[in-house]
Each structure stands twice: as C-alpha cells, then as structure tokens.
Amino acid sequence: MAFSHSLPMIRLAVLSAVTILSLIVLALCAHLLSFTNKFLGAGTYFTFSALGLATALLSLLTLPVMIFIDFKRNGAFTSLIAVELGWLGFLWVMWLATAGTTASSNAPGTSCSNFIISEVKTACSELQAVEAFAFLSWIALFFYFISLLVFSAVASSKGNGRVWFGTVKETDFNADSVHNHGEKAGVSVNQVPMTVTPAAQYTGQPQYPPQQGLGQPAQVHPSYPQV
Numbered sequence: 001m002a003f004s005h006s007l008p009m010i011r012l013a014v015l016s017a018v019t020i021l022s023l024i025v026l027a028l029c030a031h032l033l034s035f036t037n038k039f040l041g042a043g044t045y046f047t048f049s050a051l052g053l054a055t056a057l058l059s060l061l062t063l064p065v066m067i068f069i070d071f072k073r074n075g076a077f078t079s080l081i082a083v084e085l086g087w088l089g090f091l092w093v094m095w096l097a098t099a100g101t102t103a104s105s106n107a108p109g110t111s112c113s114n115f116i117i118s119e120v121k122t123a124c125s126e127l128q129a130v131e132a133f134a135f136l137s138w139i140a141l142f143f144y145f146i147s148l149l150v151f152s153a154v155a156s157s158k159g160n161g162r163v164w165f166g167t168v169k170e171t172d173f174n175a176d177s178v179h180n181h182g183e184k185a186g187v188s189v190n191q192v193p194m195t196v197t198p199a200a201q202y203t204g205q206p207q208y209p210p211q212q213g214l215g216q217p218a219q220v221h222p223s224y225p226q227v
Contacts, residue, residue: 007148008169014144015063018091021133022059025098028126028133029053035123048102052130055094059137062087070169079167081152085145092141099134106131 032049070079077083105127112124151173155163163171 007151007173010144010147011168012067014140015067018059018137018140019063019067021137022056022063025052025130025133025137026056026060028130029056032123032126032130035119039119046105048098048105048127048130051094051101052098052134055091055098055134058094059091062091070167074170075167079169080165081148081168081171082164084168085149085152088141088145088148092138092145095134095138095141099131099138102127102131102134 029049029052033045033053036045036049066078066084069076073079112121112128115121115124148168152163155171155173155175158175160175163173
C-alpha cells in the first residue's frame with residue numbers, strides 16, 4: 001500500500017491547511033461577534049459564531065504545536081497515533097458541529113446582495129465564508145482521521161500492536177510483526193539436525209557419535225602376543 005507511505009506528508013498538509021483555515025474562521029467569527037454586539041445589543045451573539053470561534057481557537061492552539069513538536073522530537077507524546085486519533089477525532093466533530101450550526105443559520109436561497117446596509121451585507125458574506133471553511137476543515141480532518149485509523153487497525157491485525165503507540169513519521173504500516181518476520185527469515189537456532197542409526201530404530205533414542213572430552217586420555221586397547 002503505497003498510500004500509507006504518504007501519510008506523513010498528508011498529515012503535514014492537512015494540519016497546515018486546517019491551521020490556515022482556523023485563522024480565517026477565527027477572524028470572521030470575531031468580526032461577527034463584534035457586529036452582533038454593535039447592532040443587536042451587548043452580550044448578543046449568534047451560536048455559530050461563538051462555536052466557530054471556540055473551534056478555531058482550539059485548532060490554532062494545538063495543531064501548530066503538534067507540527068512543531070513532531071519536527072523537533074521523535075516519539076513525542078503529542079505525535080503518538082493513539083493521542084492523535086483521539087484529539088483529531090474531537091476536532092473534526094467540533095468542525096462538523098460548527099459547519100452544521102452555521103448552515104442552519106443561513107437561510108436557504110438567501111443572497112447577500114439583497115441586503116441594502118453594507119454592514120449587514122458584509123456579515124452575510126462572512127457567515128457563508130464561515131460555513132464553507134468549516135466544512136472544508138471537517139472534510140480534511142475526517143479524511144486524514146479515517147485513513148490513519150484504517151492503516152493502524154490493519155497494522156495491528158498483522159500483530160504489530162505497538163502501532164498505536166508509535167508516530168506516523170516512524171511507523172511502517174505495511175510491516176509484519178517481529179515474530180512473523182523471524183519465522184519467515186529462516187530456521188530457528190534451536191533446531192539441531194540428528195542422525196538416526198539403525199540401533200535407534202529399536203531403542204527409539206537418537207544415537208549421537210561419541211565425543212571425546214578435552215583432557216581425557218585416549219583409550220588404547222592392549223595387544224596380546226599370539227601363541
């Protein structure tokens with residue numbers, strides 16, 4: 001599976017793209033919160049803007065850190081596959097909730113050009129942008145999450161149970177377990193060839209050639225004179 005070898009590059013591309021999108025969504029939601037406080041009263045806000053602000057902030061505080069630590073240190077806790085799956089799974093759920101909430105706030109068939117006031121028209125465009133960027137972030141994280149989960153599960157089924165505690169950069173998802181690899185490499189060192197003599201066919205015990213120990217005198221048979 002050549003695709004598994006591209007997972008480190010896909011990981012970097014996805015986390016970097018979501019970081020950029022999070023920065024844009026953070027700015028848009030912050031402006032929408034300012035807009036509602038100005039025109040609808042202090043303390044008034046749209047649910048999607050508050051949720052989008054929180055989701056984007058969580059992504060900005062964690063994703064760049066995960067990228068940076070993975071470059072600087074091998075086997076870091078934040079780069080472990082089990083940790084990465086848990087956190088990215090939480091983030092794509094948050095992005096999906098943000099996208100769904102924003103879509104429900106956007107009236108279907110509404111065109112921002114219908115509004116006369118420029119501030120309202122700008123807010124309408126920002127709402128649609130938040131919806132689009134939230135869906136893009138969700139799709140990117142969900143695609144990488146599913147890919148990483150599938151490859152890790154396949155590697156674990158081959159006997160490589162330590163895959164969950166490895167990193168994407170260092171893990172070979174196509175490798176078999178160490179035990180299976182050893183069996184395929186050659187014969188075990190414990191297998192000793194035996195030769196069976198005809199006497200062993202009756203006694204049932206393997207016969208080995210006698211070995212003379214070190215330091216033992218050789219046995220000499222005396223010769224007797226013939227009479």
